[in-house]
C-alpha cells in the first residue's frame with residue numbers, strides 16, 4: 496500500500512446543488528448525465544466523484560471551461576460550501592470531520608485563498624490589508640506589520656504600504672491579494688483564477704513571478720484557471736475538468752502528448768510541444784562515456800569502436816568534467832597526458848532535465864557537440880542530439 500501522506504488527498508468527492516442532493520448519488524443514477532439528473536430531479540451536479548492527490552510543495556492546476564465545477568471544488572476544499580459526499584484530507588486528516596473550532600483553526604493557520612476579484616478591504620491601506628489575516632490570528636501589531644511588510648516585499652510592492660487599493664492597478668491589487676495570502680505563511684494556497692482579470696502582458700508577468708516565488712516558497716498550491724497556457728506553465732500536474740468530472744490528470748507533458756479523450760485532444764491541439772517537453776524525456780544514454788581516470792589510448796579505442804567522434808568525460812559520481820574528441824586525443828596520445836587534461840570545457844553545452852525544449856534550441860545552435868543533461872550537482876544524466884530535439888518537437 497502507498498504510505499505517503501499527501502498534503503491534500505481528495506477521494507470520491509461529490510457536490511450536488513439542490514434539495515435532497517443524495518438522490519443524484521443513488522446507484523441507479525450512476526450512468527445518467529449531468530443534464531439528465533438536472534431534468535429529472537432539478538439537481539445540479541457540481542462535482543462528480545472527484546479524486547486526486549497533491550504532494551507537499553507541488554502546484555496542482557485545475558483547468559476547465561466555465562461551469563465545469565472549478566470554483567465549486569475550491570469552495571469545497573475549505574468548506575465554504577459543504578460537500579455532499581467524499582473525503583478531503585489535509586495531511587491525512589479529513590476536514591469534513593472537523594468540528595467548527597478545528598475548521599476555524601484550519602482556515603486560519605493552514606490555508607489561504609486568493610480570488611480573482613482580490614477581495615481587498617477598500618478602506619484599509621495595503622499594509623493593513625496584507626496584515627489582515629494575522630490580525631484575525633490575534634498577532635500583535637508590530638509583529639503583524641513586520642510579517643506583512645515582508646510579504647509586500649516578496650510580491651514586489653515595497654513602497655506601496657500606505658496606499659489604498661483604489662490607488663493601484665488591477666495587477667498591483669492582485670499582488671496585494673497574493674501578499675495577504677502569503678503573510679500568514681500557510682501550508683496550502685488555493686487560487687481561484689487569480690490572474691483572469693489582468694491584461695495578457697501583466698498576466699504573463701504575474702505567472703512568471705508565481706513560478707519564481709514558488710521555486711523558493713514551495714507551497715502546496717491548488718491553482719484554478721480556464722487558460723491552458725497558464726496551466727501548462729504553472730502546473731506540476733494538471734487536472735482537466737468537464738461537467739464536474741476530472742477527465743484527465745497528469746503532468747503538462749502527459750496532457751499534451753498523450754490526451755486520453757477527444758475532448759482533451761481538442762483542448763491541446765494547438766499547444767507547441769516545445770513548450771511542454773523537457774530535456775529529461777528526450778535525453779539518451781551515450782554509447783561511450785569516458786571516466787577521467789581512464790587511459791587515453793583506451794578512451795580513443797572505445798570512441799573509435801563506437802564510431803563516436805566526441806564523448807563526455809566524467810569523474811567519480813558521474814560529475815561531468817568536459818568533452819573529448821578523437822582528434823584531441825590523437826594529437827596528445829604520446830604526450831602522457833590524461834584524458835581529463837585533454838578534455839575541453841569551453842563550448843560545453845549543458846542543461847537541466849527540467850528545461851523545456853524551447854529553451855534548449857538556442858543552445859543547440861551554439862554548440863557543435865551534443866547537449867549534456869546534468870543535475871543540480873553537476874552529475875551527467877544523458878545527452879541530447881539535434882535530431883532528438885527536432886523529433887521531440889514534432890512526433
Ligand SMILES: Nc1ncnc2c1ncn2[C@@H]1O[C@H](COP(=O)(O)OP(=O)(O)OP(=O)(O)O)[C@@H](O)[C@H]1O
Pocket residue numbers: 512513539540541559560561562563564565566567568721
Ligand atoms: N449555489 C449553487 N447552486 C446551484 N448551482 C450551482 C451553485 N454554485 C454553482 N452551481 C453550478 O455548478 C456548476 C459549476 O459551477 P462553478 O462555479 O464551480 O464553475 P466554474 O468552473 O468555476 O466556472 P467559471 O469558470 O465560470 O468560474 C455550474 O453549473 C453552476 O451553475
Ligand SMILES: [Mg+2]
Pocket residue numbers: 565566567
Ligand atoms: Mg469559477
